[in-house]
Amino acid sequence: MDNYKPQKELFVPVERNEGESEKISRPSLSFWQDSFIRFRKNIGAMLGVFVLIVLIVMAIFGPMFNEYGENDQDLSVAKMPPKIEGLGWIGMDGTLTTVQTADTLEDAERKALMRFSNQEEFIDMTVLSNGANGEAEVRAVYDPYAAKGLEENFWFGTDGLGRDLWTRTWLGTRISLFIAFLAAAIDLVIGVAYGGISAYYGGRVDNYMQRIIEILVGIPNLVVVILMILILDPGILSIVIALTITGWISMARIVRGQILKLKNQEFVLASRTLGAPDNRILRRHLVPNVLGLIIINTMFTIPSAIFFEAFLSFIGLGLPTPTASLGTLIDDGFSSIQIYPHILLFPAIVISLIMIAFNIVADGLRDAFDPKMRE
Amino acid sequence: MSKEKLVEIRNLKQHFKTGRHSVVKAVDGLNFDIYKGETFGLVGESGCGKSTTGRTIIRLYDATDGEVLFNGENVHGKKDREQLKKFNREMQMIFQDPYASLNPRMKVEDIIAEGMDIHGLAKDEKERKAKVQELLETVGLNKEHANRYPHEFSGGQRQRIGIARALAVDPSFIIADEPISALDVSIQAQVVNLLKKLQEENQLTYLFIAHDLSMVKYISDRIGVMYFGKMVELADADDLYKHPIHPYTQSLLSSIPLPDPDYERSRERFTYDPSNHDTSEEPEFREVRPGHWVLCTTKEFEHYKKEHGAVTTS
Numbered sequence: 001m002d003n004y005k006p007q008k009e010l011f012v013p014v015e016r017n018e019g020e021s022e023k024i025s026r027p028s029l030s031f032w033q034d035s036f037i038r039f040r041k042n043i044g045a046m047l048g049v050f051v052l053i054v055l056i057v058m059a060i061f062g063p064m065f066n067e068y069g070e071n072d073q074d075l076s077v078a079k080m081p082p083k084i085e086g087l088g089w090i091g092m093d094g095t096l097t098t099v100q101t102a103d104t105l106e107d108a109e110r111k112a113l114m115r116f117s118n119q120e121e122f123i124d125m126t127v128l129s130n131g132a133n134g135e136a137e138v139r140a141v142y143d144p145y146a147a148k149g150l151e152e153n154f155w156f157g158t159d160g161l162g163r164d165l166w167t168r169t170w171l172g173t174r175i176s177l178f179i180a181f182l183a184a185a186i187d188l189v190i191g192v193a194y195g196g197i198s199a200y201y202g203g204r205v206d207n208y209m210q211r212i213i214e215i216l217v218g219i220p221n222l223v224v225v226i227l228m229i230l231i232l233d234p235g236i237l238s239i240v241i242a243l244t245i246t247g248w249i250s251m252a253r254i255v256r257g258q259i260l261k262l263k264n265q266e267f268v269l270a271s272r273t274l275g276a277p278d279n280r281i282l283r284r285h286l287v288p289n290v291l292g293l294i295i296i297n298t299m300f301t302i303p304s305a306i307f308f309e310a311f312l313s314f315i316g317l318g319l320p321t322p323t324a325s326l327g328t329l330i331d332d333g334f335s336s337i338q339i340y341p342h343i344l345l346f347p348a349i350v351i352s353l354i355m356i357a358f359n360i361v362a363d364g365l366r367d368a369f370d371p372k373m374r375e
Numbered sequence: 376m377s378k379e380k381l382v383e384i385r386n387l388k389q390h391f392k393t394g395r396h397s398v399v400k401a402v403d404g405l406n407f408d409i410y411k412g413e414t415f416g417l418v419g420e421s422g423c424g425k426s427t428t429g430r431t432i433i434r435l436y437d438a439t440d441g442e443v444l445f446n447g448e449n450v451h452g453k454k455d456r457e458q459l460k461k462f463n464r465e466m467q468m469i470f471q472d473p474y475a476s477l478n479p480r481m482k483v484e485d486i487i488a489e490g491m492d493i494h495g496l497a498k499d500e501k502e503r504k505a506k507v508q509e510l511l512e513t514v515g516l517n518k519e520h521a522n523r524y525p526h527e528f529s530g531g532q533r534q535r536i537g538i539a540r541a542l543a544v545d546p547s548f549i550i551a552d553e554p555i556s557a558l559d560v561s562i563q564a565q566v567v568n569l570l571k572k573l574q575e576e577n578q579l580t581y582l583f584i585a586h587d588l589s590m591v592k593y594i595s596d597r598i599g600v601m602y603f604g605k606m607v608e609l610a611d612a613d614d615l616y617k618h619p620i621h622p623y624t625q626s627l628l629s630s631i632p633l634p635d636p637d638y639e640r641s642r643e644r645f646t647y648d649p650s651n652h653d654t655s656e657e658p659e660f661r662e663v664r665p666g667h668w669v670l671c672t673t674k675e676f677e678h679y680k681k682e683h684g685a686v687t688t689s
């Protein structure tokens with residue numbers, strides 16, 4: 001092979017500019033800014049945030065939109081169907097419909113009329129099959145708003161005691177969210193403090209604290225909750241206490257795991273060699289590095305607290321009547337689900353939206369904080 | 376170089392309980408002195424207890440036994456806050472992993488200024504900023520870097536941030552725990568030269584931990600060789616390289632490759648076999664030649680003295 005040797009003179013040293021080579025041109029972004037940019041790109045999560053904002057705004061201001069109070073009973077307007085002017089096309093036209101079958105057409109019609117207390121002039125009857133083949137079927141559409149001569153509309157209808165469901169649904173949402181936020185906040189404080197102390201001091205402290213957690217975990221949650229509610233008067237406070245008495249454990253475990261991992265990292269050791277006191281290390285080094293996980297975990301705690309509150313109310317351990325929460329509303333509606341499904345429908349939709357939205361947002365936050373964690 | 380002792384390590388032991396009955400003797404009876412202004416290199420294979428030694432000296436671990444005297448004052452044992460703070464300023468550490476040694480959630484400025492914040496060395500925000508910028512320039516970084524986060528830097532740059540953090544409290548003794556082993560070779564030289572420059576400017580004393588023997592020789596005045604928690608040989612850097620006495624040191628040195636084909640062709644690698652030692656008594660640390668200490672038994676001592684004692688340092 002031709003050994004071509006370039007001449008030495010052809011080489012000119014590049015002028016090295018020390019300052020230039022150390023320059024970083026990318027704009028400086030903190031971890032949180034970076035995460036926020038990633039989060040904003042997640043359409044699902046942004047949708048979840050939007051839904052949550054709408055629900056929270058409604059929970060705060062919804063009850064003010066009409067003048068019905070939470071407990072304004074009026075049996076004469078009990079179980080009114082939902083009616084919103086202009087939304088008739090999705091079924092919110094304030095009418096009740098029934099389909100009745102019988103052997104003969106007369107029987108079927110009579111049954112339909114009886115269903116709506118014989119107020120013939122407000123019933124619109126359609127014959128679906130005239131009974132020629134042995135089975136008659138009629139559909140009756142009844143307009144209770146016209147029958148009762150009501151001027152105003154109940155947007156979400158009324159319940160069995162004539163209370164406005166719009167007001168009660170949003171008040172219930174408010175109470176449920178309040179309980180959930182309070183429970184999550186208490187979980188957060190206790191869980192972070194407990195897990196943090198347990199992991200940071202380690203050794204015997206950690207050992208004992210973990211044994212206590214194991215004992216608490218060993219007792220079935222529901223048993224603890226039922227006992228708590230039996231001891232305390234039923235109410236928001238007792239539900240919150242019942243929710244938090246074991247709820248902080250998962251937070252404590254997550255925080256402990258993270259801090260155990262972090263506390264021997266070299267940046268923490270460096271801080272210690274500089275003479276940093278324990279609380280500075282916790283505040284400046286450990287907590288900021290666990291904060292992402294804490295936020296994510298809290299975002300998952302809130303919907304499960306809402307669900308648990310609903311569950312307790314549903315099995316009759318929740319808030320006492322007449323307080324509205326999503327759980328008590330669903331419990332109310334469930335008893336007349338076949339005839340008046342609207343009583344159940346709206347709280348059920350709201351609770352589903354809350355659960356889904358919180359979970360999507362929490363998922364989105366997890367992806368935003370730790371892109372590596374995504375499969 | 377003055378022969379004033381800065382750090383004296385006396386029978387230092389660090390045993391970790393790893394189970395109910397098992398104990399890891401990570402450091403088992405170390406004795407050595409570090410003189411003011413020198414660089415003491417500590418070498419040995421992975422897991423022999425070098426990091427543990429460094430961390431015990433700086434009080435990250437409580438020593439199981441023995442003492443560390445800094446300027447004649449015991450570092451371990453009960454201390455009040457003021458004494459501890461004074462000591463924390465005197466002795467600092469540079470860490471091995473440039474990616475784990477900087478808090479990812481803090482700005483470079485806050486990382487470097489942490490020591491100043493703890494010890495109240497900056498009167499106000501302006502002075503703090505000025506000091507940080509000065510430190511950044513000392514370690515060869517841009518002052519604009521102060522507002523950035525660690526993940527925006529390369530390994531070498533991060534290591535320099537770590538050095539700046541240690542320098543911020545104006546220490547006199549720095550323990551560098553393999554500060555270059557995670558870096559690219561070209562960057563290693565930069566960081567080592569920076570350390571040397573800083574040593575001259577600030578009259579620093581280093582304990583330089585490494586397993587890369589060639590780099591240790593370049594930076595160290597004296598070198599200690601560790602093997603399984605014990606110091607097996609201690610000598611001036613040149614002396615150790617030219618006349619290794621302990622078979623473990625010989626084996627370590629024989630494993631260094633040199634960019635010299637002739638030498639490489641004839642290079643013989645010794646493997647160290649601990650069972651070849653005389654086991655008639657507990658080995659002790661003895662001075663075979665002036666300033667050259669070896670862990671050996673009486674019999675071995677006689678043998679070493681005959682073989683190496685007469686050779687003069689060239």
Ligand SMILES: Nc1ncnc2c1ncn2[C@@H]1O[C@H](COP(=O)(O)OP(=O)(O)OP(=O)(O)O)[C@@H](O)[C@H]1O
Nearest residue numbers: 391393399401420421422423424425426427428586
């Ligand atoms: N906190 C600890 N608990 C129990 N054992 C430990 C602990 N720290 C270190 N060890 C053990 O002590 C021994 C010495 O560890 P050390 O980290 O000092 O080694 P090293 O010489 O620094 O190695 P390397 O060159 O890989 O950094 C190892 O066997 C290690 O497993």
Ligand SMILES: [Mg+2]
Nearest residue numbers: 425426427553
């Ligand atoms: Mg090490």
